[in-house]
Amino acid sequence: MRCDICDTIDIYKKYEIFETDHWVLLLRNDDQAYLGRGIARLKRHCGDIAELNESEWRDLLQLIKRYEAIIRKKFGASLFNWTCLMNDAFKVTPANPHVHFHVRPRYKGKVEFAGVIFEDKEFGHHYDNKKKFEPPQDVLEKILMAIKN
Numbered sequence: 576m577r578c579d580i581c582d583t584i585d586i587y588k589k590y591e592i593f594e595t596d597h598w599v600l601l602l603r604n605d606d607q608a609y610l611g612r613g614i615a616r617l618k619r620h621c622g623d624i625a626e627l628n629e630s631e632w633r634d635l636l637q638l639i640k641r642y643e644a645i646i647r648k649k650f651g652a653s654l655f656n657w658t659c660l661m662n663d664a665f666k667v668t669p670a671n672p673h674v675h676f677h678v679r680p681r682y683k684g685k686v687e688f689a690g691v692i693f694e695d696k697e698f699g700h701h702y703d704n705k706k707k708f709e710p711p712q713d714v715l716e717k718i719l720m721a722i723k724n
């Protein structure tokens with residue numbers, strides 16, 4: 576059965592921030608409205624967070640701690656919205672979800688990076704899912720390099 580995550584591992588490899596034993600953290604290349612927005616994908620195919628094992632949960636906790644520390648230090652994020660939604664997988668029948676978590680760093684103040692001003696006008700409220708910013712390739716690469724180094 577097709578899986579949007581298993582089938583696109585090679586395509587997104589270039590946006591990898593780091594990997595752990597059980598997870599791969601990628602920068603979202605198509606949307607940086609919230610600077611540092613990423614996606615943590617479980618390496619194995621599994622469709623429900625209730626089926627994660629303890630080792631995978633522990634590993635996810637380490638990933639979260641590591642990523643939050645990096646983004647606080649590099650860009651000054653104040654808060655992180657981690658979400659596991661998987662709604663898109665259920666737009667088709669049969670649904671074939673694959674566990675992943677979105678992360679949107681949230682910023683109390685404006686951040687200027689690579690000549691771009693990032694402003695989180697919704698800070699203190701739910702993120703705006705309609706707000707998108709697909710950065711030019713050079714800006715995307717600068718964001719990725721800043722996070723990785």
Ligand SMILES: [Zn+2]
Nearest residue numbers: 578581620673
């Ligand atoms: Zn999968």
